[in-house]
Structure formats: structure tokens, C-alpha cells
Amino acid sequence: MQRFVSHRKLSDPKDEKSSRDPSVERRKQSWTYDGKSFAAAFILACCFLVFLNVYAYKQSIANELENPNVTAKVPTYALFGKNVDSGYLRHVIAVFERLGFQRVDVSSKWDVLWAHEYPFRNMYSVLKNLKPHQKVNHFPGSGYITNKLELSTSELPHLPRAFRMPQDKERLLEYAKADEDLMFVQKDNNHRGITIKHINELNLSANNTFIQEYVSKPFLIDGYKFDIGVYTILTSINPLRVYIYDGDILFRFCPVKYYPFDPQILDKYVVGDDYLPIWKVPSLKKYYVDKGFSMKDTFNAFVESQGKDPSTIWTQVNEAIRNIYLQKESKIRQSTLHYQSSTNFFEMVRIDFVIDEDMNVFLMEANMSPNLSSAHYPPNQLLYEQVIFNTLALVGVAQRIKSSDLQIRSVAEEDMMVALKNIVVFPHLCSSHLCQTCENALCDVCKHCLTIDVLNQLKNAYKEHVNRLDCRRVFPPAMTPPLPNITSYGNAYSPENQRVARWFLGKCHIDHSWCS
Known part of the structure; x- marks a missing residue:
């Protein structure tokens, strides 16, 4: 007969005995109850921790809304001036908000201060101890450029x-x-x-x-005299670096035709608040309105149609701006010595010029806080907002890499934007016997001769060039082929300016986009 054997494991007699022992059963039940209790307690503890985390997160959000500077999740800006909410800074506010900045009170811990008025008299105690990342849109001593008496009596070329x-x-x-x-x-x-x-x-x-x-015999378009406003940005005073916004130029026309001339009719030769805009000048309307060109390109097209070369005008404009800043740099630099660092400051001004019928350019004045309101002329909104954005991009406020408080968080992030390999220039010179030591001034841009301060200056110059958008460098001056010799920058510039000019020349040798 076939036998069927059960697959159940045979028990040891001792196990059977112990399984029937009541004390063992009670211990098993106790262990089961204890395990369930522990699991329940663990789950409750986890729920409690989750509750605490959610509460803490909500509380931090509430605190940030009450005081955005506590956690500094987003970069902040403040406005300084009279009636800053009346509308004349509307485009400034719009650009900051589009860039993700949050506005705070001027007494708070801001990252950027946009001052419509000169802030250094009323805010000296705050501005003298700025943190490295904080930026202010004026330079101490900028009045040496924008003061009409100081500027006009400078006795430089292109000044009446x-x-x-x-x-x-x-x-x-x-x-x-x-x-x-x-x-x-x-x-x-x-x-x-x-x-x-x-x-x-x-x-x-x-x-x-x-x-x-008075500049007599002005260059006229359709019988109207005009001036041109060039937005100019000072990013560094030691060494000196100056740019212009080259994306467009502001053209303002007198509302009354110049001839027959009568000095008692100011609207014939003085550009006032109610100037004639470019889109109402018949010969320019077809370029600016019908074809969509910028004011500058519209003007260039008209000048070329008259058989003249507009580049001669812009060469003189750049030269006039460069001369003024070179003459005033020592005074501005002296003013910055009262503050912890000059790297906290930048400045955008509008410099106004007139042109005579022989294409000679004359610098008239520099406006410290130029009008950026399009309330009177709505089509100027794009110009103003592009000027503001380009200025903020140039000085590193409108950063491509978002970072709380505008601060770099790590060496790796800094190197990602600008590393030593982006700075070094003149490989043949710097590896030659001439530069084995740093005694020769020509070697001061070689790696082994760079101090920490100089390296940081060159890194800032590098980032400005990369972020300049439609801004163009005025100083150090443009370098056009044939490129100047490395020794060309002599005693006309300070040692600091000679160094940065040689560095730009070195970058120009490597990549021609750095030449201007």
C-alpha cells in the first residue's frame, strides 16, 4: 500500500511541550502587544514631526512676508529720492521686478540702492560700511562730472x-x-x-x-536744432572703466525751426521739457516709424543720405567722454576713500551733445539722474527700460546666475563664471625670460605677478565684458587693427589704468570681440 507523507515539518517533542506551556503563550502575546504599541508610537511621533516641519515652514514664510530681509530668499532693492512712488521711477521699478527683486524700505538691508538724488549726504552713515555685495547707483564725487560749472570750465577738447x-x-x-x-x-x-x-x-x-x-551754426534736420543724449556708465574708478549704452541714443529737437533766428525765442535753440520727438521730424519719420530703426540708426541713415560720415560724430563723442572721465578720475577716486570700497558703486548718467554744421561735436552737460519717465513721451518706454536693464546687467546686478543677496555662494560657482584661464593673457611674454620676475611693468598682468586685488579687478572687468549686452567700452579705449604695441600705454594713464588697458589689449589679441 502506498503511503502519503505530510510535507509539514515534524516538531520536536520539546517544542510541542513548550508550545503548550501557558507562560510561553503569555510572553508571546506580550511581545505582540508591545510591538504594536511601539509601531503606533513610532507613527504618532512621525506625524508629530511632520506637523512641526509644516508649521515651521509656514511660520518662516509668514516671517519672510513680514520682513523679507530675515531669510533673504530673493535679492532686494530700495529707492531713495523725493516722492519715489509718484511715477517718475516707474520703469526702474518695473525692471527690478522683472529681474525678481523685491522692494524694501530704504532703511532695510537692501542689495541695491537706486537713488534719484545724490545719497551720500543723507545716508553717509549707512553707505560708508556697505557689504561687498551691495550696490549703489552713484559714485561719491560724481558731481565733478555732473556739476555744470565744474564740467564746463574743464578746458578740454569738445567743450565750448x-x-x-x-x-x-x-x-x-x-x-x-x-x-x-x-x-x-x-x-x-x-x-x-x-x-x-x-x-x-x-x-x-x-x-x-x-x-x-554759444555754438553757432548748428547742424539742422528739417530746419530744427537738436541735441543728443548718450547714456554713460561708470563701473570702476580705480582702475577706470567707462561704457556707453550703444543700443540707442536719445534725440531731442527744438519745437520751433531755427531760422529765421531770434534769440528771444528760446524754443528755437533751447531743448526744453516739451521738445519735438524724433517721430515728428519728417525726414526721420520714415526710418524711425515706418522701418522701425532706432533713433541712432535713423540719424545715421539721414546723415549718410546727406553725403556725410556719421562715424566721425561717434568717434568725437567717445573721445569727449573719455577725456572728461580721465580728467576727473583722481577727484572721484579721492572721494571714494571715505568709504569702505569703491566697488560698491556704479553710475549711469546722460551726457548731452550738440553738433555744428561742420560735424564738430560739443559736450554740453552731464545729467546725474537723467529723466527715465515716459509719461510725456510713451514711445520712449522701451529706450528707458533697455538703458536700465543694460546698466544693471553690466554691473552684475541682473545676474544670469540667481543668488541670494547677489553673493557668490562658492568658489566653484565663481570659477564657473570666471576662472584664472579666462584672465591670463600674453602667453609668450609671460613665459619669457623678461617676466621671470615681476620687476618689469609689462609683466604685471602675468599670473605670477597678479595680487589678489588686481585679480579681482580683472575678474570684474571680465564679467562686465561678458554681461555688457548693448554697452560698449569707452575706457580703456577701443583697439582697432593694427593693434597697438603692449608698451603703447605710457605715462598718459595712471599705473592702474595702464595695467587694465594692457590686459584688454591682451584679451584683444586672443579674441577680437574684446577690442572694443
């Missing part, structure tokens, strides 16, 4: 001759004798009430005024 009153009275009279047809305007820093006069009609005893030669 000007005389301080009353101390330059005799010099003025001597100058006027040479040409009896000369006309003059008398100005003060408020720049109000300008009228063309002969020398015998001027008040030669008026304090704190200056008398400036």
Missing part, C-alpha cells in the same frame, strides 16, 4: 569755451575781443533762463555763474 564769474572776467573780455560776432550764454547749476547775448549784455559780476560760448 567757458569762464567762471566773476574771477575770469578779464580773460573773457580778452577772448571776446578776438571775434566780435561771438555770442554767449550765461548759466548756473540750475540751468534755467538761458538766453543768447552779446558780451556787453552779460552780467560779469554774477557770483556762482559761468559764461559759455
Whole structure:
């Protein structure tokens, strides 16, 4: 007979006995109950921790909304000036918000201060101890550029001759004798009430005024006199680096035709708030409105249609801007010594020029806080917002890499944007016997001769070039083939400016996009 054997494992007699032992059963039940209790307690503890985390997160969000500077999740900006919410800074606010900045009160811990007024008198105690990442849109001492009396009497090329009153009275009279047809305007820093006069009609005893030669025979378009406004950005004072916004130029026309000329009709030769915009000038409308060109390209097209070369104008503009900043840099640099670092500051001004019929360019004034409101002329909105954005991009405020407080978080992140290999130049010179030591000044941009401060300066210059968008460098000047020799930058510049100019020249040798 076949036997069927069960697959159940046979039990040991001792096991059977123990399984029937009541004390063992009680212990098993106790262990089961204890395990369930532990699991329940563990689950409750986890739930409690989750609750605490959620509560803490909500609380942190609430705290951030009440005071965004506590956790600094987003970069912040503040505005300084009179009635900053009245609308004249609307485009400034719009650009900051599009860049992800959160506005805070001027008394808070901001990352960027946009001041419409000169902030260093009222905010000196705050601005003298800025953190490295904080930025302010003015330089201490910028009045050496924007003060009308200081600028006009600088006696540089492209500036109409000007005389301080009353101390330059005799010099003025001597100058006027040479040409009896000369006309003059008398100005003060408020720049109000300008009228063309002969020398015998001027008040030669008026304090704190200056008398400036009037630029006669202006270049006219459709009979209208005009001025051009070039947005200029100072990013560094030691060494000096200056750029212009080259994406467009502001053109403003007098509302009344120049001829027949009458000095009593100011609208014939003074550009006021109610100027004639470019889109209402018949010969320019077809380029600007119909074809969509910028103001600058529209003007260039018109000048070329008259058989003239517009590049001669822009060469003079760049030269005039460069000369002014080179002359004033030592005074501005001296003003920054009262502050912890000059790297906290940048400045965008609008420099106004006029042109005579021979294509000579004359610098008239620099506006510290130029009008950026399109309330009167809505089509200017794009120009103003592009100027603001390009300025912020150039100085590293509109960063491509988002970082709380604008601060670099690691060496790796810094190297990702600009590493040593991006800085080194002149491989043949720096590896030659001439540069085995750093005694030769030509070797001061070689790796082994770079100090930490100089390396940081060059890194900032590198990032400006990479982020410049439509900005173009005015100083150090453009380098066009044939490239200048490395020794070309001599005593005309300070040692710091010679070094940075040689560095740009070195980058230009490697990549021609660095030449201008």
C-alpha cells in the first residue's frame, strides 16, 4: 500500500511541550502587544514631526512676508529720492521686478540702492560700511562730472569755451575781443533762463555763474536744432572703466525751426521739457516709424543720405567722454576713500551733445539722474527700460546666475563664471625670460605677478565684458587693427589704468570681440 507523507515539518517533542506551556503563550502575546504599541508610537511621533516641519515652514514664510530681509530668499532693492512712488521711477521699478527683486524700505538691508538724488549726504552713515555685495547707483564725487560749472570750465577738447564769474572776467573780455560776432550764454547749476547775448549784455559780476560760448551754426534736420543724449556708465574708478549704452541714443529737437533766428525765442535753440520727438521730424519719420530703426540708426541713415560720415560724430563723442572721465578720475577716486570700497558703486548718467554744421561735436552737460519717465513721451518706454536693464546687467546686478543677496555662494560657482584661464593673457611674454620676475611693468598682468586685488579687478572687468549686452567700452579705449604695441600705454594713464588697458589689449589679441 502506498503511503502519503505530510510535507509539514515534524516538531520536536520539546517544542510541542513548550508550545503548550501557558507562560510561553503569555510572553508571546506580550511581545505582540508591545510591538504594536511601539509601531503606533513610532507613527504618532512621525506625524508629530511632520506637523512641526509644516508649521515651521509656514511660520518662516509668514516671517519672510513680514520682513523679507530675515531669510533673504530673493535679492532686494530700495529707492531713495523725493516722492519715489509718484511715477517718475516707474520703469526702474518695473525692471527690478522683472529681474525678481523685491522692494524694501530704504532703511532695510537692501542689495541695491537706486537713488534719484545724490545719497551720500543723507545716508553717509549707512553707505560708508556697505557689504561687498551691495550696490549703489552713484559714485561719491560724481558731481565733478555732473556739476555744470565744474564740467564746463574743464578746458578740454569738445567743450565750448567757458569762464567762471566773476574771477575770469578779464580773460573773457580778452577772448571776446578776438571775434566780435561771438555770442554767449550765461548759466548756473540750475540751468534755467538761458538766453543768447552779446558780451556787453552779460552780467560779469554774477557770483556762482559761468559764461559759455554759444555754438553757432548748428547742424539742422528739417530746419530744427537738436541735441543728443548718450547714456554713460561708470563701473570702476580705480582702475577706470567707462561704457556707453550703444543700443540707442536719445534725440531731442527744438519745437520751433531755427531760422529765421531770434534769440528771444528760446524754443528755437533751447531743448526744453516739451521738445519735438524724433517721430515728428519728417525726414526721420520714415526710418524711425515706418522701418522701425532706432533713433541712432535713423540719424545715421539721414546723415549718410546727406553725403556725410556719421562715424566721425561717434568717434568725437567717445573721445569727449573719455577725456572728461580721465580728467576727473583722481577727484572721484579721492572721494571714494571715505568709504569702505569703491566697488560698491556704479553710475549711469546722460551726457548731452550738440553738433555744428561742420560735424564738430560739443559736450554740453552731464545729467546725474537723467529723466527715465515716459509719461510725456510713451514711445520712449522701451529706450528707458533697455538703458536700465543694460546698466544693471553690466554691473552684475541682473545676474544670469540667481543668488541670494547677489553673493557668490562658492568658489566653484565663481570659477564657473570666471576662472584664472579666462584672465591670463600674453602667453609668450609671460613665459619669457623678461617676466621671470615681476620687476618689469609689462609683466604685471602675468599670473605670477597678479595680487589678489588686481585679480579681482580683472575678474570684474571680465564679467562686465561678458554681461555688457548693448554697452560698449569707452575706457580703456577701443583697439582697432593694427593693434597697438603692449608698451603703447605710457605715462598718459595712471599705473592702474595702464595695467587694465594692457590686459584688454591682451584679451584683444586672443579674441577680437574684446577690442572694443
